[in-house]
Amino acid sequence: MAEQPTSTPLAPGPGTGPVDAISVRDVTRVYRRPRTSLRHASPPVHALRGVSFAIPQGQRFGIVGESGCGKSTLLRILAGLDRPTGGSVAIDGRDITGLRERQLKFVRERLQLVFQDPMSSLDPRMRVGDIVAEPLAAQRQGNRRERVAELLEAVGLRADAADRYPHQFSGGQRQRISIARALAPRPKIIVADEPVSALDVSVRAQVLNLIADLVDELSLTLVFVSHDLSVVRHVCDRVAVMHAGQIVETGSTEQVYEDPQHSYTRRLIAAVPTLGKALSGVSAADLNRE
């Protein structure tokens, strides 16, 4: 685990070493809700309130938070699928805020997503081969069949998986297909949204190992979003804790886990049941104490 300075500069000045893979500066996102009353407009939802962080190339960056904390909105903005109301996002040093779809081509090549639900993230009516090849087809790359076979092997599936449909695979296998698709255009950044939350315990470790191996071998930058602090602790070097649209704490995972500064982080860590805690006598009432 690399030593990380406690506060990373948001964007490097000219000529100060390698460019950050992702840099997010003071991003806000406000949603308007449809009116529910004739007299008053509904109050807007502040999904993100001034989020800033930077992820250097090759880092494994975790984002932890509970439902509604804004992490999904943040991911969409990082992937250029949604626009922030304010602030800016740069991928490999290039500002993507306000770019048109056509100008986002470099993001589509460099950044790919892995989703939580291995069923709904694969089109049930497409064969696995076509699913994995989709980014290649979208970016008009050749030699798709070979590349698909190579990718399936890389994620530990047999080449004949390409001819089958998603529902013929188990949850863990589907998540491997999803990872193969994300790797297809040889991205440098993978954004994974709760990639193991829907998996069986006996399969979760396999997929976490696979992600770690691939990130290492392909020297990827990983953004890993999870509600589960212990998964993030295993996978990531650094972590940002989100609450109510803001980042309340960032630091190295060890530091945040061992010595949480913010009260919300402390409550979050205390509430997670673990086998070790339970066997040493921690009860449900203790988890709920903080």
Add this chain to the structure above:
Amino acid sequence: MTPVPETGPAAAAPDDVLAVRNLGVTVGGRKLVEDVDFTIRAGERVGLIGESGSGKSLTALSVMGLLPEGLRASGSVRLAGVDHDLVGADEARMSRVRGKEIAMVFQEPMTALNPTMRVGRQIAEVLLIHRTRPDRASARAAAVELLAQVGLPDPEAAAHAYPHQFSGGQRQRVVLAIALANDPALLVCDEPTTALDVTVQARVLDLVVRGVQERRSAMLFITHDLAVVATVCERVMVMYGGRLVESGPVQEVFTRPRHRYTQGLIGASDLTVVDDRGRLATIPGSVPAAGRFPAGCVFRNRCEHATDGCATRPDWVPTGPDSGYACFHPAPDGAPGTGTPTNQEAGRG
């Protein structure tokens, strides 16, 4: 899990709340649950752990008599204070038992509540149906009291609200209040906190445990989460491929597992222990679809210790009054919990 008593299913010990004997669930000739035997005594909190396709939820639904259409239960499920077998009982008889002697908390609280009815009335209704309160007014008052017990702020106002006005965790507390309304002898919880956030889960688990403790109710808690079971229950049963593969006190099963599946599961769920290459311990392969597990030992196609002998079905090896395992090549007794270093340090956070 107690060995089947010689005297047969009817003879339950006086302290037994639930006696499940030889329970099986089939659909069109496929066996989804097979030979499940266990007993839960008054006030006992028992966990049932399993992954997808293990049959854990079907076991719970069979106990409740709520199996989906097309699925058939066999065997025997006896509940203290009920003079008939719950397996094969008709809907009229089951509805007198459900909500009174047994109650259930489901994973998805929104679908468990009627969206068009105020929650106070929904709770009062359970009390009136089973005639545990004489009239509407006292049922209403009891409903407000129950909402207060599950920690809803301003229970009076909560009783007047509709389900959609609550958050997910609050809705689950309302469901819990309904389940506990008639002081059931047995509370069945099926993944009650899986859909909830961590901090909300802590809250709900606390309320569940307190609720059953105050009523001396027994509890059957179904989940895939080992840590939750260890936190909430005293005893645990491990299910895989439609069968019980191991059971025993939480402390024993989680520190000295005997079945190779339990051992692998504990290893794979421990994210604090890695090998020298930084990799987590894993169980090879994936969980087969329900009803498609191998014959003989259900775990043998994923087990590193499996031999040809595992093609025949392993017998249940009792190791205590409530504990035992079904494995030909069990982990040696007294050995540390997993193949990797001990999981005890999981609590170092």
Add this chain to the structure above:
Amino acid sequence: MSAAATETAVASAGPAGRRRRRPVTGSLLVGGLIVAIVIGMALLSFVWTPHDPTLVNPAVRLQEPSAEYWFGTDKFGRDVFSQVLMGSRTTLFVGFVAVGVAALVGVPLGIVAGMAPRWCGELLMRGNDLLLAFPALLLAIMFAAVYGAGTLVAMVAIGIASIPHFARLIRGGTLQVMETEYVIAARAAGRGPFAIAVRHVLPNVSSLVIVQASVGFAIAVLAEAALSFLGFGTPPPTPSWGRMLQESQELLSIAPRLAVFPGVAIALAVLGFNLLGDGLRDRFDPKLEDRR
């Protein structure tokens, strides 16, 4: 990567890989059979009918069913069985034209409305609602007044009137598909809106199209009967089940069978197409299979 690959060599051999056969449901079987019979009758009528269905022969007016005239004859002495056979052609023609028009316009419209920016989709749907509020039969009668009564004109009108039903349903389905993670993944991979519409949205709303088409088919058959009954549909002498029904009306008390044969034919055809639609949806929806 090698480590990951070896570790999961077992994984791909899992039993989940086997392709499950989907059972043929009762509704698919019965619906398919009825529709096959209707199509068979139409095909047969091209090569053989017991009598010329349009041949007027006052000598054999209002005959009871017999070996010569299986379903009897009508007030002009025309063979009812031959008319029913020939009428199946009209029925199929009517269904395909009406559903074809409605689907060809309604499906793309629904997809566009579902994928367009919110305000634009809403605008399209409000226009859609206006059309929806206009009665189909009235539109058909107006068309008949302008272009002259005829099967094609009537059915194009019915088709146009059915467009909003398709559009509204398909828009709903499209909105759902657009929310799924596989569409988000496709967008993140750089797929344009047209590719997403063709590769992801259309296949995943196809079961909705099938169901709506079968319902639309049934509605069209009934509408044709109603229009012919009113005199705005298929003009004589082309046999049509609907017009047979209309012509039987004055003789209902003395020869009710004249109403029964075309009436039963219409009811069966409508039932058949509805059952077939249901069965096809079940068979081609992989999500339904997963629940088994």
